[in-house]
Amino acid sequence: MSNKFQQVNDFSMGRLTSLLVLLHNTELAEGIEKEINERGYSYTVGKVGAMELSKVVAAIETSAKTNKIINAQSYREVHALYHAILEAIQGVSRGTLQLGDILRTVGLTFSIVRGKIEFSGSSDEWISVCVYGTIGAPKKGFEHDTLGFGFNHI
Amino acid sequence: MSNKFQQVNDFSMGRLTSLLVLLHNTELAEGIEKEINERGYSYTVGKVGAMELSKVVAAIETSAKTNKIINAQSYREVHALYHAILEAIQGVSRGTLQLGDILRTVGLTFSIVRGKIEFSGSSDEWISVCVYGTIGAPKKGFEHDTLGFGFNHI
Amino acid sequence: MSNKFQQVNDFSMGRLTSLLVLLHNTELAEGIEKEINERGYSYTVGKVGAMELSKVVAAIETSAKTNKIINAQSYREVHALYHAILEAIQGVSRGTLQLGDILRTVGLTFSIVRGKIEFSGSSDEWISVCVYGTIGAPKKGFEHDTLGFGFNHI
Amino acid sequence: MSNKFQQVNDFSMGRLTSLLVLLHNTELAEGIEKEINERGYSYTVGKVGAMELSKVVAAIETSAKTNKIINAQSYREVHALYHAILEAIQGVSRGTLQLGDILRTVGLTFSIVRGKIEFSGSSDEWISVCVYGTIGAPKKGFEHDTLGFGFNHI
Amino acid sequence: MSNKFQQVNDFSMGRLTSLLVLLHNTELAEGIEKEINERGYSYTVGKVGAMELSKVVAAIETSAKTNKIINAQSYREVHALYHAILEAIQGVSRGTLQLGDILRTVGLTFSIVRGKIEFSGSSDEWISVCVYGTIGAPKKGFEHDTLGFGFNHI
Amino acid sequence: MSNKFQQVNDFSMGRLTSLLVLLHNTELAEGIEKEINERGYSYTVGKVGAMELSKVVAAIETSAKTNKIINAQSYREVHALYHAILEAIQGVSRGTLQLGDILRTVGLTFSIVRGKIEFSGSSDEWISVCVYGTIGAPKKGFEHDTLGFGFNHI
Ligand SMILES: [Mg+2]
Ligand SMILES: [Mg+2]
Ligand SMILES: [Mg+2]
Ligand SMILES: [Mg+2]
Ligand SMILES: [Mg+2]
Ligand SMILES: [Mg+2]
Numbered sequence: 058m059s060n061k062f063q064q065v066n067d068f069s070m071g072r073l074t075s076l077l078v079l080l081h082n083t084e085l086a087e088g089i090e091k092e093i094n095e096r097g098y099s100y101t102v103g104k105v106g107a108m109e110l111s112k113v114v115a116a117i118e119t120s121a122k123t124n125k126i127i128n129a130q131s132y133r134e135v136h137a138l139y140h141a142i143l144e145a146i147q148g149v150s151r152g153t154l155q156l157g158d159i160l161r162t163v164g165l166t167f168s169i170v171r172g173k174i175e176f177s178g179s180s181d182e183w184i185s186v187c188v189y190g191t192i193g194a195p196k197k198g199f200e201h202d203t204l205g206f207g208f209n210h211i
Numbered sequence: 212m213s214n215k216f217q218q219v220n221d222f223s224m225g226r227l228t229s230l231l232v233l234l235h236n237t238e239l240a241e242g243i244e245k246e247i248n249e250r251g252y253s254y255t256v257g258k259v260g261a262m263e264l265s266k267v268v269a270a271i272e273t274s275a276k277t278n279k280i281i282n283a284q285s286y287r288e289v290h291a292l293y294h295a296i297l298e299a300i301q302g303v304s305r306g307t308l309q310l311g312d313i314l315r316t317v318g319l320t321f322s323i324v325r326g327k328i329e330f331s332g333s334s335d336e337w338i339s340v341c342v343y344g345t346i347g348a349p350k351k352g353f354e355h356d357t358l359g360f361g362f363n364h365i
Numbered sequence: 366m367s368n369k370f371q372q373v374n375d376f377s378m379g380r381l382t383s384l385l386v387l388l389h390n391t392e393l394a395e396g397i398e399k400e401i402n403e404r405g406y407s408y409t410v411g412k413v414g415a416m417e418l419s420k421v422v423a424a425i426e427t428s429a430k431t432n433k434i435i436n437a438q439s440y441r442e443v444h445a446l447y448h449a450i451l452e453a454i455q456g457v458s459r460g461t462l463q464l465g466d467i468l469r470t471v472g473l474t475f476s477i478v479r480g481k482i483e484f485s486g487s488s489d490e491w492i493s494v495c496v497y498g499t500i501g502a503p504k505k506g507f508e509h510d511t512l513g514f515g516f517n518h519i
Numbered sequence: 520m521s522n523k524f525q526q527v528n529d530f531s532m533g534r535l536t537s538l539l540v541l542l543h544n545t546e547l548a549e550g551i552e553k554e555i556n557e558r559g560y561s562y563t564v565g566k567v568g569a570m571e572l573s574k575v576v577a578a579i580e581t582s583a584k585t586n587k588i589i590n591a592q593s594y595r596e597v598h599a600l601y602h603a604i605l606e607a608i609q610g611v612s613r614g615t616l617q618l619g620d621i622l623r624t625v626g627l628t629f630s631i632v633r634g635k636i637e638f639s640g641s642s643d644e645w646i647s648v649c650v651y652g653t654i655g656a657p658k659k660g661f662e663h664d665t666l667g668f669g670f671n672h673i
Numbered sequence: 674m675s676n677k678f679q680q681v682n683d684f685s686m687g688r689l690t691s692l693l694v695l696l697h698n699t700e701l702a703e704g705i706e707k708e709i710n711e712r713g714y715s716y717t718v719g720k721v722g723a724m725e726l727s728k729v730v731a732a733i734e735t736s737a738k739t740n741k742i743i744n745a746q747s748y749r750e751v752h753a754l755y756h757a758i759l760e761a762i763q764g765v766s767r768g769t770l771q772l773g774d775i776l777r778t779v780g781l782t783f784s785i786v787r788g789k790i791e792f793s794g795s796s797d798e799w800i801s802v803c804v805y806g807t808i809g810a811p812k813k814g815f816e817h818d819t820l821g822f823g824f825n826h827i
Numbered sequence: 828m829s830n831k832f833q834q835v836n837d838f839s840m841g842r843l844t845s846l847l848v849l850l851h852n853t854e855l856a857e858g859i860e861k862e863i864n865e866r867g868y869s870y871t872v873g874k875v876g877a878m879e880l881s882k883v884v885a886a887i888e889t890s891a892k893t894n895k896i897i898n899a900q901s902y903r904e905v906h907a908l909y910h911a912i913l914e915a916i917q918g919v920s921r922g923t924l925q926l927g928d929i930l931r932t933v934g935l936t937f938s939i940v941r942g943k944i945e946f947s948g949s950s951d952e953w954i955s956v957c958v959y960g961t962i963g964a965p966k967k968g969f970e971h972d973t974l975g976f977g978f979n980h981i
Pocket of ligand 3: 290353516517663
């Protein structure tokens with residue numbers, strides 16, 4: 058199975074990050090993770106449900122630190138991740154970075170991947186964040202899919 | 212292969228829309244398309260590269276009309292799609308709906324899926340748009356991944 | 366009196382929605398309501414004062430449900446109304462969907478109208494929301510007029 | 520007729536500005552204009568259709584200057600009007616100040632009113648702008664109502 | 674020393690406002706203040722640290738009132754200052770007027786200057802606000818510089 | 828003179844960047860530049876006037892490349908600078924990244940500084956951009972001061 062992603066090894070890091078969260082908890086996730094591992098990327102997947110946006114930001118940041126995707130002692134790395142998270146949340150919230158303030162809540166799964174990418178001949182580290190889940194009224198079933206993606210050099 | 216998505220038939224329409232574009236041109240796409248077809252959803256996948264945002268909007272709209280995802284004669288359907296496209300573009304552009312104005316360009320693949328979804332007991336039609344590709348400077352290799360998603364009732 | 370609006374029966378639903386709130390509590394309101402009723406539209410008018418935006422959203426939503434403008438059990442209808450409310454609030458807050466966060470408060474009257482509109486030959490249901498009132502510092506007399514309008518298919 | 524607005528002489532300047540544009544070209548407009556005149560406010564009403572936002576801004580500005588609502592030689596007055604126009608356009612465009620860039624066009628009627636208002640005991644000049652019309656695809660009938668309002672001290 | 678700013682008496686009020694905050698607590702501040710005084714401008718400098726944006730707005734407003742930069746009883750003046758503050762905060766927060774909601778905090782020094790400026794032959798009063806400091810995670814050392822500027826007629 | 832900035836050698840890189848542009852073409856600039864040089868930072872100052880935002884972005888980018896502040900062949904560095912520029916422009920345009928689209932133009936001086944900063948014990952490279960000038964109507968004298976600042980790790 059995993060060779061499906063191996064053979065398509067022109068998959069960008071961002072694409073793998075997105076598939077990692079979208080295929081989370083399915084048997085296809087294994088192939089994605091295998092490919093990510095073989096490239097030497099570090100990654101993690103987590104979940105957060107909240108009506109306060111600060112909790113979403115905190116959950117993703119904490120997960121990245123706890124799982125050693127970034128060095129929690131380095132402001133540089135925290136800064137890189139922070140802006141990638143904000144970008145991802147802009148896709149989730151589309152137009153205004155707000156949840157409870159405009160009476161909506163989210164249930165999200167997120168993935169964070171970090172690794173070296175070769176851009177125009179030089180190889181540097183980048184970080185990508187993908188967030189997928191539901192957004193909607195604070196009432197079961199009154200919500201729809203949402204997806205966001207952020208990318209930054211680190 | 213396709214049964215991978217069949218078995219996970221709790222995949223939401225938005226998730227299938229996103230996977231459709233992220234797995235486009237890989238052999239996994241077949242499984243997604245099979246699942247989409249079996250549910251009776253209509254869908255299309257297209258591409259657009261532009262430095263003018265209006266061309267991106269136009270390409271997605273035209274593709275939806277040409278491929279009969281929406282009825283081009285119905286303002287209601289055009290309106291539903293239009294707002295879904297704007298939502299997707301907000302994820303792509305993160306913060307400001309601009310491309311060439313701020314000196315960046317995109318190369319995008321998009322998917323549009325329409326179908327009946329059962330929310331809280333009633334079954335209605337919704338439309339989702341996912342846009343995946345690269346955004347960056349108008350110079351080959353000076354761009355990174357981008358992803359956006361929009362969802363609306365139709 | 367009411368025939369003033371009758372004779373101008375090319376008034377759009379959005380125009381009637383806006384006049385309904387702007388002429389609320391004047392004798393001209395009667396003519397607007399008569400025209401709205403004759404067209405078979407459903408409508409309601411309500412008030413909300415708040416320093417928290419979530420309360421404004423909630424008040425409009427609750428009013429629409431309580432007065433049977435939308436079916437509270439249908440996510441589709443809740444979704445349509447929700448986005449119309451957000452659009453209206455964007456006019457009220459001009460640039461950033463915030464009240465108390467940036468130290469301002471509102472005292473608003475809102476109208477919600479729903480009905481069939483004929484666009485390019487087909488007749489479908491749409492919903493419009495108009496919000497009118499004052500916005501300003503949390504101090505009597507230190508506020509000015511504000512107006513917002515949202516429109517969506519339902 | 521006009522006494523309808525006279526008797527409700529607690530109508531704010533912003534409310535009159537909004538009614539002026541919403542009742543434009545109906546026989547009720549006369550009453551609004553009479554009330555505006557009796558208060559010694561200056562006002563004008565104009566129209567603009569465009570796919571370029573700069574043309575909308577220019578049309579409103581030019582109308583205010585030509586009709587002596589503001590002194591075209593005073594930067595202070597131009598500045599006050601400019602920000603009121605931007606506020607009004609935010610209601611029209613809801614979220615992003617763009618027309619053709621996101622493939623939409625407008626057909627608008629606007630009103631500009633300037634006059635002395637008594638706020639908390641002191642009487643100063645303010646200016647308000649209301650814009651009403653349609654926004655939508657560049658195709659006849661594929662558009663819906665839109666409304667925006669701006670207010671500033673001058 | 675002060676003549677350094679005197680000789681460059683083509684320094685705009687906005688430039689002096691910005692230098693006032695950027696040179697605060699250095700010996701160069703004296704020269705700026707001397708020039709501001711000689712022109713008959715009124716000014717103040719203050720500090721605020723907060724994770725809630727409303728506290729930042731309140732601190733600047735209160736400082737302007739307490740130090741008689743504006744007349745707290747005049748809504749017109751409060752309105753002019755308020756919009757200048759919002760503009761300055763947009764520079765500080767870049768893209769979204771939020772602090773704690775997106776898990777960040779600020780430590781700011783602000784300056785407010787008010788005075789007569791001659792624009793195109795007429796001399797009127799304007800107000801400018803400059804905010805300088807740090808923004809970042811709620812953790813010492815995990816923050817970077819930020820700067821914002823607002824300007825309005827008063 | 829220069830020792831004024833030397834003695835205040837706790838000036839952050841962002842503060843020096845801002846002073847560099849605000850004191851440009853005055854004799855005080857020398858002190859700033861001396862301090863910047865002694866720290867081993869690289870920097871440049873340039874000018875751009877435009878009604879198209881893309882020209883502003885291009886001018887700053889080109890200046891950074893031409894003056895070797897960033898390596899034009901490294902996408903990583905171009906990316907870091909690009910986001911710093913966008914942040915700075917948000918301060919300049921306050922709320923919407925638009926110039927000619929909303930009928931305004933700018934005349935700007937910008938500074939770019941790059942260097943090692945010690946944050947929480949580790950020393951890494953960061954880049955800051957400050958933009959100062961005028962924004963307003965396309966008519967001489969009908970414009971006011973504007974200022975923006977961006978900061979990023981590189
Ligand atoms: Mg980027
Ligand atoms: Mg929605
Ligand atoms: Mg619409
Ligand atoms: Mg205001
Ligand atoms: Mg201005
Ligand atoms: Mg930052």
